[in-house]
Amino acid sequence: MKTRAITGIVFVIVLVGSFLLGPWVFSLFFALIALLSLNEFYGIVDSNSEKISTNRVVGIAAGAGLFGGAILFQMHVITSSVLLALIPLITLLFWTELFRKTGNPFGNIAFTFLGIIYAVVPFVFFYLLGFIDGSYDYQYPLGFLILLWASDTGAYLAGRSLGKTKLFERHSPKKTWEGSFGGLLISLLAAFILSRYFVGLETWEWMITSVIIVVFGTYGDLTESMLKRSYGIKDSGNILPGHGGFLDRFDGLLLSAPLVYLFLMWVV
Incomplete structure (x- = not known):
């Protein structure tokens, strides 16, 4: 528990620092997290499947090209x-x-592509939140994570x-409907408080953002649980002591x- 707490505190400090230190630090930090998450996905598939051998080098290069292109743009x-x-x-x-x-070349290609879609593309969209109004503004991606953390804490x-x-229960036996509603209430409360300090969005816009995060964040959590159960593993990695891997933290x-x-493209 002590190791988990220390890791969590240090990681949150580094994470928040990446937002506050400007667009380049923010960009490179989340590009790194996206590629490490992709590497975790390939590691899960390669280590636990006899028929699949992903093309990790090319896949990571393609993921880096995708994220790098978004940054440079x-x-x-x-x-x-x-x-x-990039084509x-x-x-x-x-x-x-x-x-x-x-022995299974098209299976290898399919899982290599899937890794990019599953682990890199979402981080690209998250990264783009920082520039959604035309210039860098950390309040949108940081607000996103605050609402996600509030949801996780409330659900727990x-x-x-x-x-x-x-x-x-089949994919995540500990998750309950009561926990999900608790996560929604805490996240909505956090959205209301955020709207008083992060003024880029109206209160109702933060509220809807909160609902989207809670509903589809829960699906994301269940999907990652399904991935791990498919391969009989507990954590996606061990890079974060007491917390598992990056896929575990950002599911x-x-x-x-x-x-x-x-949604924010529509309202902003």
Whole structure:
């Protein structure tokens, strides 16, 4: 418990610091987290499947190209047309598989692509929240994480004290409907408080953002649990002592970040 607490405190300090130290630190920090998450996904699949061998090097290179392209575009270093240069990275996955001596080449390609879609694309959308009004503003992505943390904390506390009705026992036996509603209430309260300090959105906009995060963050959590149960593992990694891996810490972000981005694009 002590190790878990220390790791959590240090990680939150580093995380918040990445927002406050400006756009480049924010960009590079979350690009690194996205690629480490992708590496975890490939590690899970490769270590626990006899028939699949992902093309980790090319996959990470493609993920880095995708995130790097988003960074350079937002920093006005390149134009949108230059992003078309990423297309060869996609074809690279196919022709490199021709030279690999594996028994399931299209399975390898499929899981390599899936890793990018599952672990990198959501972080790209989360990253874009920082530039959603045209210039860097940390309040949107930081607010997102605050609401996500509030939801997780509320769900944990309500689930422990009131939880009786299982939410999706087959994939996550500890999650309950009572815990989910508790997470929603705490997240809505956090959204109301945020609206008093983070003035980029109206109160109702923060509230809707909170609902999206709670609903689809829960789906993201369940999806990552399904991934781990599929391969019989407890944690996605061990890079964060007491907390597992980055996929474990950001599972609620993976399905909710793209939808929050779309909603804020509409209202902002």
